[in-house]
Amino acid sequence: MTNMRPTGAALMEKLVSLCKRRGFIFQSSEIYGGINGFWDYGPLGVELKNNLRDAWWDVMVRNPPVGPDGQELQIVGLDCSLISHPRVWEASGHVGGFSDPMQTCRHCKKLFRADHVEELLEEAEWRKSLFDAVMEAPADPKKELRRWAEGKGPKLAPGLPLVQNPAAAMASLPTNVHGVPLFRVLLGPILPCPNCGGELTEARQFNLMFETFVGAVRDEESKAYLRPETAQGMFYNFKNVVDSSRVKMPFGICQVGRSFRNEVTPRNYIFRSREFEQMELEWFCHPSEATKWYDFWRTERFRWWESLGLAGESLRLRDHETDELAHYAKDSGGCCDVEYAFPFSGEKGFSELEGIAYRSDYDLTQHTKMSGVKLDYFEQEKNERYVPHVIEPAAGLTRGLLAVLCEAYTVDPSRPSPELMRFHPRLAPIKAGVFPLVAKDGLPEIAENLYKDIRRRVGAAQFDEKQSIGKRYARMDEAGTPFCITVDGNTKEDQTVTVRHRDTGEQSRLEIDAIVPYLRQKIGLE
Ligand code: GAP
Numbered sequence: 001m002t003n004m005r006p007t008g009a010a011l012m013e014k015l016v017s018l019c020k021r022r023g024f025i026f027q028s029s030e031i032y033g034g035i036n037g038f039w040d041y042g043p044l045g046v047e048l049k050n051n052l053r054d055a056w057w058d059v060m061v062r063n064p065p066v067g068p069d070g071q072e073l074q075i076v077g078l079d080c081s082l083i084s085h086p087r088v089w090e091a092s093g094h095v096g097g098f099s100d101p102m103q104t105c106r107h108c109k110k111l112f113r114a115d116h117v118e119e120l121l122e123e124a125e126w127r128k129s130l131f132d133a134v135m136e137a138p139a140d141p142k143k144e145l146r147r148w149a150e151g152k153g154p155k156l157a158p159g160l161p162l163v164q165n166p167a168a169a170m171a172s173l174p175t176n177v178h179g180v181p182l183f184r185v186l187l188g189p190i191l192p193c194p195n196c197g198g199e200l201t202e203a204r205q206f207n208l209m210f211e212t213f214v215g216a217v218r219d220e221e222s223k224a225y226l227r228p229e230t231a232q233g234m235f236y237n238f239k240n241v242v243d244s245s246r247v248k249m250p251f252g253i254c255q256v257g258r259s260f261r262n263e264v265t266p267r268n269y270i271f272r273s274r275e276f277e278q279m280e281l282e283w284f285c286h287p288s289e290a291t292k293w294y295d296f297w298r299t300e301r302f303r304w305w306e307s308l309g310l311a312g313e314s315l316r317l318r319d320h321e322t323d324e325l326a327h328y329a330k331d332s333g334g335c336c337d338v339e340y341a342f343p344f345s346g347e348k349g350f351s352e353l354e355g356i357a358y359r360s361d362y363d364l365t366q367h368t369k370m371s372g373v374k375l376d377y378f379e380q381e382k383n384e385r386y387v388p389h390v391i392e393p394a395a396g397l398t399r400g401l402l403a404v405l406c407e408a409y410t411v412d413p414s415r416p417s418p419e420l421m422r423f424h425p426r427l428a429p430i431k432a433g434v435f436p437l438v439a440k441d442g443l444p445e446i447a448e449n450l451y452k453d454i455r456r457r458v459g460a461a462q463f464d465e466k467q468s469i470g471k472r473y474a475r476m477d478e479a480g481t482p483f484c485i486t487v488d489g490n491t492k493e494d495q496t497v498t499v500r501h502r503d504t505g506e507q508s509r510l511e512i513d514a515i516v517p518y519l520r521q522k523i524g525l526e
Contacts, residue, residue: 005411011343015409016269018419022478024048024405025270037266037274039398044479047429047460049277049401052308053256055426056279056395059304060254067250068296075252075281076245080233082258083214083224091370092232092363094209094225102206102264107159107198113264114203119346120194120265121187126156127194134183141182142170159198162186208261210274226260231392234282235363238375249379249388250285250293256397268344270398271351277397284388286379287361293391294334294358301356301393302338305400309424310407314341316350334358338395340403353403354395361387408480415505416470421480422503425523431459432519433476437488439465447487450497450512454485458519477502483522485515 005011019025023042027034041049057077059065064073089095101114112120121127133148134141146166153163162169173185193200210226213219227233234253241253256279266273285293302317320335335357339350364375364387378385408421425431434451436443444465451463462481464472469486476484484500491497497515500507510518520526 004413005409008343011406011409012269014419015343015405018409018421018478019045019405037263037272039270039273039275044429045401048404048423048427048480049397051427051429052400052404053277053279053397055308056304056397057254057256060252060279060281064252065300068292073250073252074247075254076241076247078234078237078241078253078255079257080227080230080237080255082227082260083212084227084233084236086224087370088232088236088367089209089225089228091366092235093366094228095207098209098228099205099207100264101203103200103203105159105193105196105198105200108193108196110193110195111206111264112194112200116265116267117191117194117200121191122346124194126153126160126197127187129156130160130162130186131183134186135180142173145173145186146170157197159193159196161188161197161199163197206264208263210260210262227258228261229259229394230255230257230278230280231282231394232363234280235375235390236367236371238284238364238367239373242377249377250283250289252281252283254279254281256280268342270402271342271344273398276399278394279397279400280392280394283391283393284377285391286382287386287389290358290360290389290391291334294356297391297393298336298356301354301395305338305340305353305403308404308427309422310340310353310403314407315339315353316341318350334391340406342403342406353399354393356391356393359390359392361389363390364388415474415477417474417477420477420502423480423482425482428480428482429460430462430476430479430481431483431523432461433472433481433484434461434463435469435472435484435486436465437469437486441489442492443487443489446491446512447485450485450487450515453516454519457516458523458525473500483519487512 006014022044024045026040026042028038028040029035061075061077064075067073103112103114103117104110129152130148133144136144145162149162149166153160157163173182190200192198209228212224212226213222214224215222234255237253241247257277258275259278260275263272263274270276283293283297298317302315305315316339318337318339320337324335335355337352338354338356340353341349342351345351368375376385376387404423404427408423410420410422411418412420432454434447434454436447447465448463451461454461462476464475466472473484482502486498486500488498491512495512496509497512498507499510499515499518
C-alpha cells in the first residue's frame with residue numbers, strides 16, 4: 001500500500017479534521033467558541049485512550065515485566081485525589097519553582113512562553129510575509145519594505161515599529177544591508193511579538209499551578225492546587241502502601257490520571273494542553289541498585305512504545321544534557337526521554353513522549369522534612385534502614401494518544417476512503433465491523449448474533465447494514481477497525497464468513513465459529 005500522506009502542518013490539519021469528523025477529539029466547549037488548552041474525547045477517542053491506558057496498566061500492574069534478575073516485578077496501583085494538602089506542593093518544589101519564563105506583548109497584551117517565541121515567530125504569518133517582501137526585492141528592498149509597511153503590514157503586524165512609524169524605522173536602517181541580514185535588522189535584537197510584531201516585555205517567571213479554594217472562605221488559608229503531576233500522590237502514600245500491602249523492596253507504585261498545568265502557550269493540538277492525563281510509575285529501590293533499575297526502565301519503556309507500533313525512525317531514546325536535568329535529578333544525573341517525531345517537531349525532529357528520571361531520594365526526603373513523618377524502609381534481609389531511591393518513568397497518556405494517531409494516519413487514494421487509521425489491533429477503538437451483505441434473507445440475524453458474540457468476548461464491535469459494502473469498509477477504515485466480517489449468501493450453506501483485513505485489504509474465508517478465537521488471538525488477548 002502506498003502511504004501518500006502529507007507532512008508537517010498539512011498532516012496535522014488533515015488529522016485534526018478527521019479526528020473531529022469521526023469523533024476522536026473535539027475542542028472543549030466548542031459551541032461557546034472553545035477554551036484554549038482543553039479538549040474532549042469523543043466516542044472513538046475515549047475508546048482509543050482507554051485502550052492505551054489499559055495496555056499500560058496491564059504491563060505495569062496486572063502482568064508486570066520480569067526484572068534483570070529473572071524475578072517478576074512487584075507493582076501496585078493507586079488512585080489519588082486531584083487536590084491534596086497544599087504543603088505537598090511546597091515539599092515537591094512546585095509552589096516555589098514550577099514556573100516557565102513568560103513575556104507579554106506591550107501592544108496586543110498576549111502572553112508567550114519565552115522559550116517558545118522563536119518557534120512561534122517561525123510560524124507567524126506576518127514574519128513570513130515580511131521575509132518574502134525583503135527577499136523579493138534584492139535591488140531596492142527599502143522601496144518594497146515601505147510598500148509592505150503601508151500595505152499588508154497594518155493588518156498582519158500592527159505592533160511592529162516598521163508599521164507603526166515607517167519613516168523612522170526606514171531612516172534607522174543601514175543602507176547597504178540586503179536579504180536575510182536586513183530581515184534580521186528589522187526584527188531587532190529582542191525578538192518581537194509573534195502575534196502582532198509589538199515589543200515584548202522582559203521574561204518573568206510564571207507559576208503553572210492552577211489555584212483553587214477549599215471550603216466557603218476564599219483566603220490564603222483555604223488556597224489549594226489542582227495537581228500538576230500524578231507522581232506526588234505516590235510519594236506521600238509511600239508509608240500507607242508499605243504498611244497495607246505485601247510489597248517488599250524493590251517495588252513500584254503506579255497511577256494514571258489527570259494533571260493540570262496552566263501552560264502559558266498550550267499548543268500543537270493535545271500535545272501541550274492545560275488539562276491532560278499521565279501514566280506514572282515510581283519505582284522504589286535500594287540506593288546501590290538505582291543505576292541498574294534506571295537502565296532497566298529506560299530499555300523497558302522504549303520497548304513498550306515500540307510494541308504499540310511507534311517503531312522505526314519515528315521513535316528514539318535521548319539522554320538529557322546536564323543543563324536540562326530537572327532539580328530532583330541534578331545529583332543523580334540520570335534522565336532520558338522517549339521521543340516521537342511529531343509532525344510539528346520542526347528542526348529538532350522529535351518531541352518528548354515520556355521522561356525516565358532517576359529522582360534519587362529527593363521526594364521521600366522532602367516529604368519527611370515537611371510532614372515530620374519518616375518515609376523510609378527497613379529491609380529485614382539486610383538488617384538495614386534506608387530512604388529508597390526512585391526511578392520514575394512518567395508518560396503522557398493524552399500525548400501518547402496523539403503519537404498513536406499520528407503514526408496510524410495513512411493515505412491510500414486507491415481505497416473507497418483515501419484516509420485510514422492503521423492502529424495496532426490492541427488499541428483500535430472498534431475491533432471488528434460486522435456486516436450482512438444484504439439486509440434480507442436472514443443475513444442480518446446471523447450477523448447480529450456474531451456481532452453480539454464479538455462484543456461480549458473480544459471487545460467493541462460495530463454492526464452496520466447501511467449502504468454499499470465499499471462505504472461500510474470506508475467507515476471502518478477511517479475508524480481504524482482492523483477486521484471487517486461479512487455474512488453473505490454462502491454463510492447459510494457452509495457456515496463461513498469473509499474476513500477483510502484493514503491494512504492489506506485482503507480477504508479470507510473462515511468458519512463463523514472460528515471468528516471469536518481468531519480475533520482474540522490477533523488482538524493479543526490469547
Ligand atoms: N512526574 C514527572 C513529570 O510530570 P513531566 O516530564 O513534566 O514529568 C511527564 O511530564 C509526561 O507528561 C511528559 O513526558 C508528557 O508526555 C506529559 N505532559 C507533560 N505536560 C503536558 C502537557 N501540558 N500536555 C500534555 N501532556 C503533558
